[in-house]
Amino acid sequence: MIVEGRAWKFGDHVDTDLIIPARYLNVSDKKTLAGHCFEDLRPDFALGVRQGDILVAGVNFGCGSSREHAPWAIKAAGVGAVVAKSFARIFYRSAFNIGLPILESEEASQQIVEGDALQLDFETGEIMERHGEKRFLARPVPQFMRSIIEAGGLVAYVKKAQGQGLKA
Amino acid sequence: MPMTITEKILAEHADVDSVNPGDLIQVDVDLALANDITAPMAIEVFEDLGTEDVFDREKIAMIQDHFVPNKDIQSAEQVKIMRTFVLEHGIRHFFELGETGIEHVILPERGLISPGDLVIGADSHTCTYGAMGAFSTGVGSTDLGVIMATGKTWLKVPGSIRVVFEGKLPRWVGGKDLILHTLGILGVSGAVYQSLEFAGEGIAQLSMAHRFTMANMAVEAGAKNGIFEPDDITRRYVEGRCERPGSFYRSDPDASYERVIPIQLDSLEPQVAFPHSPDNVRPLSAVKPIRLDQVFLGSCTNGRLDDLREAASVIKGQKVAKGTRFIVIPGSPAIYRKAMKEGILETFMEAGAVIGPPCCGPCLGGHMGILASGEKALSTSNRNFKGRMGHSESEVYLANPSVAAASAVLGRIGSPAEI
Numbered sequence: 001m002i003v004e005g006r007a008w009k010f011g012d013h014v015d016t017d018l019i020i021p022a023r024y025l026n027v028s029d030k031k032t033l034a035g036h037c038f039e040d041l042r043p044d045f046a047l048g049v050r051q052g053d054i055l056v057a058g059v060n061f062g063c064g065s066s067r068e069h070a071p072w073a074i075k076a077a078g079v080g081a082v083v084a085k086s087f088a089r090i091f092y093r094s095a096f097n098i099g100l101p102i103l104e105s106e107e108a109s110q111q112i113v114e115g116d117a118l119q120l121d122f123e124t125g126e127i128m129e130r131h132g133e134k135r136f137l138a139r140p141v142p143q144f145m146r147s148i149i150e151a152g153g154l155v156a157y158v159k160k161a162q163g164q165g166l167k168a
Numbered sequence: 169m170p171m172t173i174t175e176k177i178l179a180e181h182a183d184v185d186s187v188n189p190g191d192l193i194q195v196d197v198d199l200a201l202a203n204d205i206t207a208p209m210a211i212e213v214f215e216d217l218g219t220e221d222v223f224d225r226e227k228i229a230m231i232q233d234h235f236v237p238n239k240d241i242q243s244a245e246q247v248k249i250m251r252t253f254v255l256e257h258g259i260r261h262f263f264e265l266g267e268t269g270i271e272h273v274i275l276p277e278r279g280l281i282s283p284g285d286l287v288i289g290a291d292s293h294t295c296t297y298g299a300m301g302a303f304s305t306g307v308g309s310t311d312l313g314v315i316m317a318t319g320k321t322w323l324k325v326p327g328s329i330r331v332v333f334e335g336k337l338p339r340w341v342g343g344k345d346l347i348l349h350t351l352g353i354l355g356v357s358g359a360v361y362q363s364l365e366f367a368g369e370g371i372a373q374l375s376m377a378h379r380f381t382m383a384n385m386a387v388e389a390g391a392k393n394g395i396f397e398p399d400d401i402t403r404r405y406v407e408g409r410c411e412r413p414g415s416f417y418r419s420d421p422d423a424s425y426e427r428v429i430p431i432q433l434d435s436l437e438p439q440v441a442f443p444h445s446p447d448n449v450r451p452l453s454a455v456k457p458i459r460l461d462q463v464f465l466g467s468c469t470n471g472r473l474d475d476l477r478e479a480a481s482v483i484k485g486q487k488v489a490k491g492t493r494f495i496v497i498p499g500s501p502a503i504y505r506k507a508m509k510e511g512i513l514e515t516f517m518e519a520g521a522v523i524g525p526p527c528c529g530p531c532l533g534g535h536m537g538i539l540a541s542g543e544k545a546l547s548t549s550n551r552n553f554k555g556r557m558g559h560s561e562s563e564v565y566l567a568n569p570s571v572a573a574a575s576a577v578l579g580r581i582g583s584p585a586e587i
Contacts, residue, residue, distance in 0.1 A: 013356055013445065017553045021560075022532040025205045026235055026242035028212065040560035060357035063390060064553060065532075066292040068209055068308035089361055089392055090292060094308030154310050155216050 001122040001150055003080035003101060004130075005052035008045065009114040012058035016091070019062065019070040033069050034076035045077070052080040054120060056112045059084070062091025068098065075100045081120050083127060083138065085109040096145055099153030103127065103138035111136070122149065170420035172328045173397055174363040177303040177417055181286040189327035189426075198285040200315045201229040201261075203271055204236065206290035206308075208249045213313025222257050223319030229261035229280065230254055231271035234528045239535045269500030269526035272296040272384065272468035276376075277500055282414030283398040283406060288315055293468050293550065295386045299379035300406065301398030301417060306387065326392045327426040328363040329354075330419075333370030335433035340584050342478070343378030344470060344548065344568035346371070346431070347385045348439035352449035353429060360390035362426065365419065367397065370433040376405045377474035384469045385550050388446040440546075440581060441566035444554040452571065455581050460565075462493045462545040463576040464557075466524070467531045470548035470569050471499030473506055479573035480512040482584045488520035489579025495537045497524040521576070533557040539564075546575045 061084040125138035151157035235243035287304035297304035386394025530537030539558030552564035
């Protein structure tokens, strides 16, 4: 799976209230949530984000509440992947569950700058800046977890496995 | 093999003799819960899976607490989705208005959690039940939807950090201050993927309310769970209350910990977390006068009877400062009624507070008591992220219930000793 897009840079400890404020948690519609993604932190995000763009953040991305509305808002906004130094525990799980590719790389997080044109290979974990020499290798993701992302999330993965006669 | 209490509960639920930190295990879930924000998405996942029945209608709780009584059409639609699902599948633990309260307050109160349980909730503060010596943690809605179908989930066994409290609790210092001080040491990512185990003679006399407060905020350090070894105080709390007797686990004396943090209580002051992070803590004496527009007493962190009693003892006979709003929200109908009978609500109203119905209230900035731009609030809740209680240019300070009551009277952050 190859993701191509521009980098949107974020700092450390980006919490789920910043990703999607609680005032919008009275809906579950993903497109509606996407329209308010990062509304208080980066009001230019929801309108400016393009399909495939990549978020690049610091430590503990997605900390705070368990709201799956947060990874969904990011995914439904068109974001192709999130790269961070590290992720909060619940966000990490939920990202895989809903099929949002995420990778951990300290170097990429430090050296990528806002607007860098990036190419990310989810299978090899390689993150590349397309016009320069920046190249990073993210921490490897186990095959079965990559399969969940490639299937489009846990539900699709389980259904696919059931369709193939495997026990979910 | 020596194990921690967390490892013992996980091993038991994975049906293995022992587990090690880092092990990936599949576990049976004793109780799965979701609320009016997370349940609709979990229900969507459950229905998408195509499973006909839930794994056990006795082991699922659906709690309406975040936006109730419903604040608008959308939140009413969310609860309607829950209610329809509950009826269709015969889910036993669903509470209508009048019975409902904050999930992490009413589930223990109604005896639905027992020591030694494994509880998974689509809410990050599910870690609260560690106060009873249960393993409990938060997940997203997809994980919960799958659990509703299968009764199982996978977990990575966390390493443990043991926080040992020594000495005696000074006056006006309680569970909230102990956990805020711990957060100041650990930082908001200091325990990511770890278990926080609270121990030591300093907390041996802590009431369950204070323990719930501490376990509740373990997630604020990124922890997977927070836990206490159950003791006689736990036993008194569960006797005659819990549906199941439960198992009282203790950590082995030679269990291994990734880190041990000793904390001396004798000189500890009430703590205040400054904007915009729960780990940005200072002792109360180091806080310069900060004028407050609003004070909130309540939430899954500090909405229990002991919390209300403490705050009432400070505010009794006093008046809320002009220009400051004081919002009090008891965590459950049972707490509300006891507070009414004890005259606590009268005390608050006499002082000029407004009392809300049991719910999450303004804690997450969605309902009842939202902050305008530039406003400052002191809250007994658990998070003070930017914009948490309203406008992104508002500020939230976190503190214990007695500091909250004193601050409401003073109109600025201050100490109960000043009243």
